[in-house]
Amino acid sequence: MKARPRIALIHATRVAVEPIESAAARLWPEAETMTILEEGLSIDRQKSDDLTLALWDRIVGLAKYAECAGSQGVLFTCSAFGEAIEDAADGSPIPVMKPNEAMFDAAFAHGDRVAMITTFGPAAGGMEDEFRAAAAARGSKAQITSYFCEGALDAKRAGDGATHDRLIAELASQITDADVIMLGQFSMAGATEAVRAATSIPVLTSPEAAIHEMRRRVEKSRRGAASC
Template sequence: MPSRPRLALIHATRVAIDPIETAAKELWPEAETISILEEGLSVDRAVTTELTRGLSERILGLSHYAKLANSDGVLFTCSAFGCAIEAAANQSVIPVMKPNEAMFEAAFKYGDRVAMIYTFEPAAKGMEQEFLEAAASRGRSATLVSVFTPKALEAKRDGDEDTHDRLVAETAASIQDVDVILLAQFSMASAAPLARTKTDIPVLTSPHAAITEMRKRIEAAERN
């Protein structure tokens, strides 16, 4: 393994790139990050209700490609491909992570009543299932309430971050009687500061949690 670890960041939309690259620079500046963008994944996922075999094979192929590019770990940043990423992780000799598994772990520290705000509709079902599986594996009776924020992702893609952040923050302000709020997509991280001014409930984002966990896994693999 080179003295500077290489982390592959695989994206299905370009709006996820800046949040995770920023988190990596803040939390693991010693690492080298390479971003791999395959926008067709989000385009094709948006028009199907289920994760197809073809999409799963593309996720696996991207994981293989990252390994061929001498990566020491792979972090997928789109939350709509959970089962496919798990399959890729099971076949990989290097750490491969789903985007939100570390954030779920952090959420349980706050309590069992969890709300999740999302802006990409196809991601919701898979993330809900992942959350419940994570809770069950820890013997937790956690509940998850998912809340969709319409038009926010479109604003983000159009470069209107202010509107995106305002819409997400307004959604956060409307949520009550939970212990913690999760922002489901990496692209939503920019809304966290404003959202935290609109609610007293803790608001978590996935990029920082994911980088922290991936660093642990790559460094553990290096020691072994």
Template sequence: MPRVVLIHAVQIAMQPIQSAFQQYWPEAELINILDESLSIERAKQEQLSQALISRIIDLSEYATSLGADAVLFTCSAFGEAIEMAAEQSAIPVLKPNQAMFLQAINISPNVGMIASFEPAVAGMEQEFNQLAKAQGKDAQITTVCVAEAKEALKQGDVDKHNQLTANAAKQLNEQPVLMLAHFSSSRALDAVKKATGKQVLSSPVSAVEMLRTVLTKTA
């Protein structure tokens, strides 16, 4: 049974990835690590500090020591640090949006993204562009950010979160495929589909499908 260690920076990211595994790969054994101070410190920084980068790498190494077959980070604001951790790891270490970005790039050259955590946006757009270039694709990403949705979710108001996210998605008129930027955003999947009539991707589902494929091949 493959063991996947999930590393979270916010509690609201935990339920969506648990649900995605339950639905698409229930056989996987999951171990959760939660460090909310990561998101608190990240929100204070325009750029990732060396201290935060070191902490991400240390967490990846700790996950490996637990016997992980793969590590998945569920917070989208640490891309550069996760890449460094992956380079030093003997097992797959995935960024939260890596699989979703690849999927979107292969669907359309014009992609929209709805985010709710502004500090994560620049890094995510950079990751998207780098992946597109590596895939030989001329893809473009357009992002709208609705911070109020994250605040609503933190207050436990899922309906308001979903409605705010769906309303923001309507701004992306020219993009045939949309992405929900964060694991926590995936709760709005049905609402965004209904509001826009477009193909909508969520990072938890894409990540689980990618991990299942990678680890099944290496088993």
């Protein structure tokens, strides 16, 4: 029997677990997912304006752990560790992905005015830098404007998904000068339906784009290995 590809999903908060596991089960049922939750990452990231060396080393170490556990691909689901994830990817023989890189590519196709809603404050700065770097690399003139949804993540963590979704949808309804709206965290995926009902602007989410791109990279890597 052909071995199922194992994909490691690395989380800094438990509210990101269900959205990506659901997307993986729906879009890539042949894959075996391995969930790694390290909540200390988000706790410690909130204590510092910058990504510390200790946090950097933990991100690289988690990617290496996933590789040693037999993973064929690694997907981080927290947006606040971009540079460290890039470092992990550079040193890994398997695909290692940041959470939003695939969604950024999709956003470029919609136009140059891109709005991004986030619920975890420390994530925005790094994501904006990643977006601009991706736009420059692709020759896109796209510009990003970030909007922070106060209180949404606290509601989600408290188990109040309805309030989480409502707050994000209310914020989205106030955005008028954008060609596309991105929901910046994996944990926001559950609000997609409410957001789309609140605005006529196209709405993109991370989990689906990430699974499609991870599948493409892993299958390409496996084909390359088979031909050696």
